[in-house]
Amino acid sequence: MSSPCLYCDRRDAGRQLAARLAGFAGRGDMLVLGLARGGLPVAAEVAYALDAPLDVLTIRKLGVPGQPELAMGAIASGGVRVLNREIVHRISDAEVVIEEVATAEQRELERRELEYRGDRQAMDVQGKTVIVVDDGLATGSTMRAAVRALRHQAPARIVVAVPVGAPDTCRMLRGEADDVVCPLSPSPLESVGQWYQDFSQTSDEEVSRLLALAQGPGTPTRG
Numbered sequence: 208m209s210s211p212c213l214y215c216d217r218r219d220a221g222r223q224l225a226a227r228l229a230g231f232a233g234r235g236d237m238l239v240l241g242l243a244r245g246g247l248p249v250a251a252e253v254a255y256a257l258d259a260p261l262d263v264l265t266i267r268k269l270g271v272p273g274q275p276e277l278a279m280g281a282i283a284s285g286g287v288r289v290l291n292r293e294i295v296h297r298i299s300d301a302e303v304v305i306e307e308v309a310t311a312e313q314r315e316l317e318r319r320e321l322e323y324r325g326d327r328q329a330m331d332v333q334g335k336t337v338i339v340v341d342d343g344l345a346t347g348s349t350m351r352a353a354v355r356a357l358r359h360q361a362p363a364r365i366v367v368a369v370p371v372g373a374p375d376t377c378r379m380l381r382g383e384a385d386d387v388v389c390p391l392s393p394s395p396l397e398s399v400g401q402w403y404q405d406f407s408q409t410s411d412e413e414v415s416r417l418l419a420l421a422q423g424p425g426t427p428t429r430g
Contacts, residue, residue: 213402213403213404214370214371214402214403214404215403215404215405216248216403216404216405216406217245217248217249217342217403217405217406217409218248218249218251218252220249220252220342220370220371220403221248221249221250221251221252221253221256221340221370222252222256223370223390224249224252224253224340224368224369224370224388224390225252225253225255225256225257226256227368227388227390228253228256228257228338228366228368228388229256229257231257231259231336231338231366232256232257232258233257233258234257234259234336236334236335236336236363237257237259237260237335237336237337237338238259238260238261238262238330238332238335238336238337238338239253239254239257239259239260239261239262239337239338239340240261240262240263240264240332240337240338240339240340240353240357241261241262241263241264241340241341241417242263242264242265242266242339242340242341242349242350242353243263243264243265243266243319243323243414244408244409244410244411244413244414245341245342245408245409246340246341246342247263247409247413247414247417247418248342248409248413248417249340249341249342249369249370250338250340251417251420251421253338253340253368254421255421257338259338260330260421261417261418261421262329262330262418263323263324263414263418264283264284264339264353264356264357265283265284265316265319265320265323266281266282266283266316266349266352266353266356267281267282267283267312267313267315267316268280268281268312268348268349269281269282269290269305269308269309269312269348270308271294271298271304272304272308277294278291278294278346278348278349279291279294279295279298279301279304279305279308280294280295280305280348280352281348281349281351281352282309282312282313282316282352283316283352283353283355283356284316284320284329284356285356285359285360287352287355287356287359288309288352289348289351289352289355290305291346291348319411322411322415323411323414323415323418324418327418331360332357332360332361332362333360333361333362334361334362334363335362335363335364336362336363336364336366337357337362337364337365337366338366338368339353339354339357339365339366339367339368339384340368340369341353341369342369342370342399342403342406343369343370343371343372343399343400343402344369344371344372344373344376344377344380344389344399345372345373345376345396345398345399346373346376347372347373347376347379347380350367350369350380351379351380351383354367354380354383354384355383364385364386365384365385365386366384366385366386366387366388367380367384367386367387367388367389368387368388368389369388369389370389370390370391370402371389371390371391371392371393371396371399371402372387372389372391372392372396373392373394373395373396374392374393374394374396377389377392
């Protein structure tokens with residue numbers, strides 16, 4: 208595919224996304240959260256450009272058994288669960304299936320939280336403007352779970368920021384977040400990865416490395 212809007216990789220996407228968020232630069236009440244795992248390299252570039260603290264928000268997709276890429280919902284820290292009712296209605300014994308998948312994903316969520324942070328506490332979002340970053344939006348289940356989890360922590364404002372997203376999903380999230388920033392919104396969006404030259408998987412080690420480098424405002428996350 209040849210397109211002037213194609214991103215080289217997640218870091219390139221983060222730099223381009225940061226340019227659309229320049230109005231937030233240097234604010235003392237701001238925090239950038241990257242969704243693990245693919246959102247972290249994007250968020251790291253945003254945090255670097257805006258001179259803002261960086262942290263991770265761990266969300267786990269609830270994939271349909273046998274079709275793991277099809278999301279029936281998502282879970283987030285704090286017991287937040289978001290379900291895609293359209294998908295759930297197609298599943299036999301949906302309640303049993305959801306509980307089985309959610310239990311397994313909860314274990315993985317807790318494992319990742321421990322690996323990424325170690326003994327570091329999550330940053331306090333209360334009263335802050337929180338920019339929540341991912342590498343793209345398809346169904347939006349993961350981001351919806353993230354926004355709902357954050358609402359329980361009383362931030363002043365939640366801004367969803369992604370390099371690319373499906374138009375319907377972006378519209379839906381505008382009803383949940385305070386603002387949505389999405390420079391590229393193709394219709395139809397067949398996949399997020401098609402808009403990246405390099406969309407290779409982000410490792411747990413990369414997430415941990417980026418977080419370790421970003422201990423406070425102004426700390427470079429590049430390198």
